[in-house]
Amino acid sequence: MGRSPCCEKAHTNKGAWTKEEDQRLIAYIKARGEGCWRSLPKAAGLLRCGKSCRLRWMNYLRPDLKRGNFTDEDDELIIKLHALLGNKWSLIAGQLPGRTDNEIKNYWNTHIKRKLLNRGIDPQTHRPVSAGSSAAAASGLTTTASTAGFPSLRAPASRPHNPVLAAEPSNAGFERAAMSAPSEDGNSSSGSGGSTDAPRCPDLNLDLDLDLDLSISLPCSPSPPKTPAAVSTPTSHQQQTICLCYRLGVRNGDACICKAASSPAGAHAFRFLRPLEGGPVHIAH
DNA sequence: AACGGTCGCAACCGCACATTG
DNA sequence: GCAATGTGCGGTTGCGACCGT
Structure with a gap:
């Protein structure tokens, strides 16, 4: 179906945000909270697209963002998560509090890719670039790189079920987000593939080779979700x-x-x- | 100091999905 | 069931900063 533009492009600013725009956005969200991004720019007196406001807030202005360098532990966590989730940056970011999907995506493309290549590992497949290379073994990624791509990744049956990827088949939304591991050529299924693809790795267990702390503390209390x-x-x-x-x-x-x-x-x-x-x-x- | 190349990050774009009427 | 709408995601791009010559 056709889509209307998200904003009137003729009357919106583009490019870098000014300090004044930032302050307007911060002030508005502090006063009214997030949500309804489409109408936010007008209400806040900003000549910006709602999507642009959301992006600016999510990726830069949010007060709880962690600025600064990634640690080696962060690197390894991102690598492992990417091995399992593919380019699902939002899901990866969900495991790194204070980090945004955009930040992790950029960090991946600029740092980790190179890091993996230096190790002799294909950053998309997480397999050794050259067959028989010992680089993967030395990297600590042997489990994720040992088989022919994500669909065959499998944890021992005795392993505890991973809370995230052990989603039920009916959770189509999550499958869309988490199950569409990168294809062999390194492209994610985002875009054209979409929901028509069958889950690539229905048995994938995120707990595989991971020591992720997924025992996440209770959120949003004291009001539990009522969906x-x-x-x-x-x-x-x-x-x-x-x-x-x-x-x-x-x-x-x-x-x-x-x-x-x-x-x-x-x-x-x-x-x-x-x-x-x-x-x-x-x-x- | 000037120039060109490279890098890294912020922002944009297009698409897909969920919701609503 | 269908179309319109709102939102979020992943890929890509533009541009300033940095570095080497």
Whole structure:
């Protein structure tokens, strides 16, 4: 279907943001909170596209962003997450509080790619560039690089189920985001492939070779999400609700759109329902 | 100091999905 | 069921900063 433009391009500024624009945006969001990005620019007196405002806020102005260098631990975590998730930068960012998907994407393209190449590892496939190379073994990525691409990645059956990737098949939204691992040629399925692709790695277990701390603290309390999916989740008292916006650093109760889960904006927030004892995970919208 | 090349980051673009009426 | 709308994501680009000559 056709789409109307997100804004009237003739009357919007483009390019770098000025300090005044930043201040206007910050002041508006502090006063009114996030949400309704389309109408925000006008309400805030900004000659910007709503998407541009959202991007500026998410990637640069949010007060809880962690600025500064990535640590080696961050590097390794990103590499491992990328090996499992592919170019799902938002999901990777969700595991790195205070970091944005854009920041991680840039960091990947500028630093980690080179780092992996220096190790003799293909940054897209996470396999050794040359067959028989010992680089992968030395890198500590042997597990993720040892088989023919992501679809065949598999954890031992005795491994505990990973809370994130063990999503149920009905969680189409999450599958779209997390299951579409990069293809062999290194391109993600974003764009043309989309929802028609079958899940690439239905058995993929994020816990594979990872020591990720996915036991995420409870978000958005004291008001638990009240989406139908979350409410209807069986034995909800046995599960933790993991709010992705919380993981992205939105810890201000007002800013967290989970509180407004019935709103269009809230509907886009993934929530990871993590079983306390290794059961399947449910993703609620 | 001037110039050209490279790098890194912020921002834009197009698309897909979920929601709403 | 369909179209319109709002939002988010991933890929790409533009431009300033940095570096070497």
